[in-house]
Amino acid sequence: MSLFDAHQVDAFDPLRLGQRSLAIKAVFVVAGTLALALASQISVPMVPVPITMQTFAITMIGALYGWRLGALTILAWLGEAMLGFPVLAGGAGGLAPFVGPTAGYLVSFPIIGALTGWLAERGWTGDRVIRSFASHLVANILCLVIGGGWLAVLIGAEKGWLLGVAPFILGAVLKSALAAAVLMGAKIYLGRARLN
Numbered sequence: 001m002s003l004f005d006a007h008q009v010d011a012f013d014p015l016r017l018g019q020r021s022l023a024i025k026a027v028f029v030v031a032g033t034l035a036l037a038l039a040s041q042i043s044v045p046m047v048p049v050p051i052t053m054q055t056f057a058i059t060m061i062g063a064l065y066g067w068r069l070g071a072l073t074i075l076a077w078l079g080e081a082m083l084g085f086p087v088l089a090g091g092a093g094g095l096a097p098f099v100g101p102t103a104g105y106l107v108s109f110p111i112i113g114a115l116t117g118w119l120a121e122r123g124w125t126g127d128r129v130i131r132s133f134a135s136h137l138v139a140n141i142l143c144l145v146i147g148g149g150w151l152a153v154l155i156g157a158e159k160g161w162l163l164g165v166a167p168f169i170l171g172a173v174l175k176s177a178l179a180a181a182v183l184m185g186a187k188i189y190l191g192r193a194r195l196n
């Protein structure tokens, strides 16, 4: 057994995606894009960057789907947005958001989803709650660095920080805590269900 396989042996895979057929995985990808579209609509409109539940959904999909299928799902959702479907924050879609103030966050999403998935495959999830929380928080922070960085290019460093990073730090901590709590609950629930 290679070192890589050893990492995966105890992987927390509540959706059992590792054992699913290609067709079922495709269903999960479509369901994931719907969940991301929904999370995009749970938003507090702010200019130029809204508060949304996107990063929560993104890192949850990474943790639940793994890095490959997670990144694919997030890219599929961004593809739907590019085709004009109203799946981004505030029902936006089309190519304009990919060059606008929130473009950096959009670019970061597949990266942070893959990162969370990669860490989850190595045990940073489930009942390892501190590591789980840390993985979601690092992903959220990376999102703010890339998103805020792009915004700073457009409107300057100070405004980029004030409008694109600072208002979202507390939310990043709360969303990471919520994600870690949900994943821990799933692990405990599934552990009990297996014993019954």
Ligand SMILES: O=C(O)CCCC[C@@H]1SC[C@@H]2NC(=O)N[C@@H]21
Pocket: 040, 049, 050, 051, 052, 053, 054, 055, 088, 089, 092, 097, 102, 105, 106, 143, 144, 147, 168, 171
């Ligand atoms: O146009 C979009 O759909 C992307 C919006 C990006 C919102 C970012 S994601 C990170 C930060 N946290 C939030 O709640 N909002 C911003």
